[in-house]
Amino acid sequence: MFLEDTRDAFDSVAADYDGPRGNNALIQDMRREMWRWLDATFAGGSQLIDLGCGTGLDAVRMARRGHHVLAVDWSPRMVERTRDRATEAGVSDRVRTAVVGGQELERIEGRSIFDGGYSDLGALNCVPDLSAVARESARLLKPRARLALTVIGRWCPWEIGYYAVRADWSRVRVRFRRGMIPVTMNGHTVWTRYWTPSELYREFAREFRLVHQRALCLLAPPPYMRWLKDRHPVWYERLWRWDRRVAGWPGLRRLGDHFLIILEKR
Numbered sequence: 001m002f003l004e005d006t007r008d009a010f011d012s013v014a015a016d017y018d019g020p021r022g023n024n025a026l027i028q029d030m031r032r033e034m035w036r037w038l039d040a041t042f043a044g045g046s047q048l049i050d051l052g053c054g055t056g057l058d059a060v061r062m063a064r065r066g067h068h069v070l071a072v073d074w075s076p077r078m079v080e081r082t083r084d085r086a087t088e089a090g091v092s093d094r095v096r097t098a099v100v101g102g103q104e105l106e107r108i109e110g111r112s113i114f115d116g117g118y119s120d121l122g123a124l125n126c127v128p129d130l131s132a133v134a135r136e137s138a139r140l141l142k143p144r145a146r147l148a149l150t151v152i153g154r155w156c157p158w159e160i161g162y163y164a165v166r167a168d169w170s171r172v173r174v175r176f177r178r179g180m181i182p183v184t185m186n187g188h189t190v191w192t193r194y195w196t197p198s199e200l201y202r203e204f205a206r207e208f209r210l211v212h213q214r215a216l217c218l219l220a221p222p223p224y225m226r227w228l229k230d231r232h233p234v235w236y237e238r239l240w241r242w243d244r245r246v247a248g249w250p251g252l253r254r255l256g257d258h259f260l261i262i263l264e265k266r
């Protein structure tokens with residue numbers, strides 16, 4: 001039920017997900033930050049797997065930089081968007097696509113075939129069992145290959161403040177609930193599980209060691225506060241500069257709208 005609801009929800013928004021509904025300007029700023037880390041993590045010409053590729057913005061960008069990407073997603077409509085984007089960008093020879101959910105990576109055959117993998121902007125929050133993702137990713141990755149993940153976290157100071165001043169306590173508590181939580185999108189339900197970095201790492205620890213962990217959107221406002229960027233562009237840019245500086249500090253790196261974590265196969 002969780003998985004089918006979530007697939008239907010993303011299918012229903014795939015056509016116009018690039019824009020205010022999904023990939024808005026603030027999300028794109030977070031994505032640029034992820035790209036900096038992807039570039040620092042993967043050597044040129046790598047074979048990569050993109051877990052939960054969405055409309056293909058990352059896969060096409062990585063292909064344009066010379067990587068070969070297998071882009072998978074649980075939503076067939078999202079996979080279509082990725083395929084079309086790759087064709088339009090002229091990189092369809094470097095982007096392969098498949099409708100495969102994070103919960104069924106065993107459907108991808110082979111062993112030690114990828115130089116690395118990534119999952120951007122919360123796709124893994126929709127997968128109920130991450131230990132299976134860890135196990136299957138480890139099978140698919142070469143020894144010492146890295147995984148770069150951005151995941152929606154529990155402790156988002158902006159969100160806590162935003163809803164606390166409105167005395168909307170149930171909204172403040174959402175990210176602290178256990179298990180899969182229903183989040184409404186376009187009249188559908190996206191079943192979402194929130195993680196702290198250490199909770200997430202526990203799921204991967206058997207197969208992967210922790211290389212780096214940092215907050216993403218700690219001082220910079222979360223994507224649904226678009227008006228802050230529009231009304232205060234100078235402050236917004238300043239916050240991002242500070243964000244980059246402090247997001248890896250002990251204590252702060254477990255916070256943020258998302259967090260970014262880099263793991264290396266043992």
Ligand SMILES: C[S@@+](CC[C@H](N)C(=O)[O-])C[C@H]1O[C@@H](n2cnc3c(N)ncnc32)[C@H](O)[C@@H]1O
Pocket residue numbers: 003006007010011023051052053054055056057058072073074075078100101102103119120121122123124126127128
């Ligand atoms: C917020 S979007 C992020 C997409 C993309 N990574 C990006 O950065 O734009 C979440 C994506 O996760 C996908 N997704 C949801 N559940 C999934 C699952 N169980 N396995 C793989 N992908 C899933 C959705 O279809 C959607 O494309």
